[in-house]
Amino acid sequence: MKAADPARVIAAARSWLGTPYHDQASLRGVGCDCLGLARGVWREVVGPEPFPMPPYSRDWGECGPREVLAEGARRMMIEVPPSEVAPGALVLFRMMPRAIAKHVGIITGPNTFLHAYERLGVIEEPLTASWRRRIAFAFLFPQT
Structure with missing residues (x-):
């Protein structure tokens, strides 16, 4: 499997800047959460989503040992070592030590990334x- 052009991924992600935060949504300019942002970039860069997203609770990552996001991403993306992240990569963050990864961002430069953050919407920081x-x-x- 060959990787998509990082410049295309970054341009697609930046087109979501300013989209308000909305839990479980994925509609550019209207609302999205961090996973919704990744899904929207997927649709623009790769094509239709490979499967429907099941509903999830706001606290889904606080329970259970399974790395649900990583397992899903492995089925359809190219995994790289976290130490080798480069612009255009999708990254999964652990928000607390020893917790599962439950936040998603897209690397936009050597020292910048873009994500949807509660109360702030889609931002680059x-x-x-x-x-x-x-x-x-x-x-x-x-x-594609």
Whole structure:
């Protein structure tokens, strides 16, 4: 499987900037959560979503040992070591130590990333040391 052009992934992600945060949504300019942002970029870069997204609760990541997001991404994306993230990569963050990865972002530059954050919507911000150490998994979008 060959990776999609990182510039195309970043342009698609940046087109979501300013989209308000809305839990479980994935509609550019209207509302999305972090997973909805990734789904929207997938639709633009790769094509139709491969399966419907089941409903999930706001606290889904606080229970259970399964890395649900990583398992799903592995089925359709190209996994890379977190230490090798580069612009265009989708990253999964652990928001608390020893918790499962439950937040999603897209690397947009050597030290920046874009994500949908509650109360802030889709923003691009520095990939600080604090964010960088939370990266648990990284994936590349496949080429269509």
